[in-house]
Amino acid sequence: MTSPYIARPELLDADPLTATGRPVGWGVVSTGSIAATVTADIALLPDATLAAVSSRHADKAAAFAEQFGFAASYGDDDTRSGLDALLADPAVEVVYVATPHAQHAAVVRAALTAGKSVLVEKPITINAREATELAELARERGVFLMEAVWTRFQPAYQRALQIAASGELGQVHWVNAEISFPAPADPGARIWARADGGGALLDLAVYPLLWPWGTIGLPDSVTAVGTLNEEGVDAQNALSLSYASGAQAQLTTSLLARSPHSALVCGTEGWLRAEGADSVYRPERLEVQIGDAPVRVEEFERIGSGYVHELREVTRCLQQGLTESPVMPVHDSLALMHFLDGVRAQLGVVYPND
Numbered sequence: 001m002t003s004p005y006i007a008r009p010e011l012l013d014a015d016p017l018t019a020t021g022r023p024v025g026w027g028v029v030s031t032g033s034i035a036a037t038v039t040a041d042i043a044l045l046p047d048a049t050l051a052a053v054s055s056r057h058a059d060k061a062a063a064f065a066e067q068f069g070f071a072a073s074y075g076d077d078d079t080r081s082g083l084d085a086l087l088a089d090p091a092v093e094v095v096y097v098a099t100p101h102a103q104h105a106a107v108v109r110a111a112l113t114a115g116k117s118v119l120v121e122k123p124i125t126i127n128a129r130e131a132t133e134l135a136e137l138a139r140e141r142g143v144f145l146m147e148a149v150w151t152r153f154q155p156a157y158q159r160a161l162q163i164a165a166s167g168e169l170g171q172v173h174w175v176n177a178e179i180s181f182p183a184p185a186d187p188g189a190r191i192w193a194r195a196d197g198g199g200a201l202l203d204l205a206v207y208p209l210l211w212p213w214g215t216i217g218l219p220d221s222v223t224a225v226g227t228l229n230e231e232g233v234d235a236q237n238a239l240s241l242s243y244a245s246g247a248q249a250q251l252t253t254s255l256l257a258r259s260p261h262s263a264l265v266c267g268t269e270g271w272l273r274a275e276g277a278d279s280v281y282r283p284e285r286l287e288v289q290i291g292d293a294p295v296r297v298e299e300f301e302r303i304g305s306g307y308v309h310e311l312r313e314v315t316r317c318l319q320q321g322l323t324e325s326p327v328m329p330v331h332d333s334l335a336l337m338h339f340l341d342g343v344r345a346q347l348g349v350v351y352p353n354d
């Protein structure tokens with residue numbers, strides 16, 4: 001199969017830390033865990049400036065700004081929210097949204113309305129209805145919008161898709177991919193909270209799904225089973241994907257057990273496996289076996305925490321005046337949300353945003 005996001009030379013070969021144009025001013029919304037990790041990678045880009053960070057709490061924003069070197073920090077006060085203050089800052093060109101999922105739609109809506117470009121953490125929203133509304137708003141305003149599906153930009157993932165698309169594996173008939181870790185037992189953690197869009201599916205399923213999506217496509221049907229906690233969010237789920245061609249994929253996502261985070265793509269001529277810790281979302285080593293030939297190993301260097309590739313893509317798109325990334329276009333985010341809505345209907349997981 002061919003796909004516009006497979007094996008683009010700028011993702012396979014180019015150094016993401018080489019500037020591709022004018023400086024771009026970044027605003028970061030929230031001071032949580034992934035906000036810190038991604039900010040450290042933004043700081044590696046020579047054509048990025050750390051313009052501002054916002055938090056609900058001024059002291060947290062100030063400490064985050066101090067830690068990473070932002071020019072400005074904004075917290076909620078009696079007159080306006082930290083978010084509104086960040087959106088009014090002319091030095092902010094693109095907003096990176098790293099709040100829990102349930103707040104994505106409101107924050108992105110405000111940013112697009114203020115004319116700011118947006119990179120929003122996955123999942124783009126809680127459901128397809130919210131995502132469709134954001135897609136329409138971005139189109140009306142002519143503003144850049146991208147979901148932070150960072151794995152799609154990584155050279156090892158791109159290379160895996162290139163191998164599958166080349167026909168080297170023959171016809172791909174099945175894919176197995178999984179991600180599982182024991183999430184903290186803290187019942188207040190966003191990952192377990194229904195109000196925050198908690199559960200394994202929305203947090204993690206995109207990663208195993210990327211492997212069949214990139215090698216066979218999105219499925220014609222899916223059968224899902226899951227285990228829900230007392231709050232009604234899924235602690236783990238197993239998805240069986242079927243294709244009209246007869247191909248199949250098995251995906252598992254869990255917040256309960258430890259696992260190798262693996263991905264395996266199998267065709268009539270051979271197989272490829274993403275190897276090493278974090279391989280399903282940050283592969284650094286591919287193993288390929290064609291027929292009975294010795295297993296071939298391809299290694300890939302980690303740069304920063306691995307977010308630099310998606311950050312380079314956002315930067316390049318803005319420098320070129322694009323309103324969408326051709327590698328992670330908005331219609332793929334809509335397709336993903338429709339897929340997740342369909343799975344949730346089978347699992348019986350309902351959120352306040354629905």
Ligand SMILES: NC(=O)c1ccc[n+]([C@@H]2O[C@H](COP(=O)([O-])OP(=O)(O)OC[C@H]3O[C@@H](n4cnc5c(N)ncnc54)[C@H](OP(=O)(O)O)[C@@H]3O)[C@@H](O)[C@H]2O)c1
Binds near residue numbers: 099
């Ligand atoms: N791409 C990746 O590898 C990756 C990894 C982890 C998470 N994520 C995604 O990133 C998002 C955040 O995850 P996280 O693990 O960083 O969560 P987190 O550590 O809980 O941080 C979220 C931050 O959002 C703010 N926040 C919390 N509740 C809020 C609310 N009700 N309204 C507005 N802001 C609120 C808080 O910052 P302030 O107190 O400063 O306002 C909080 O620190 C999720 O959508 C998740 O799926 C992506």
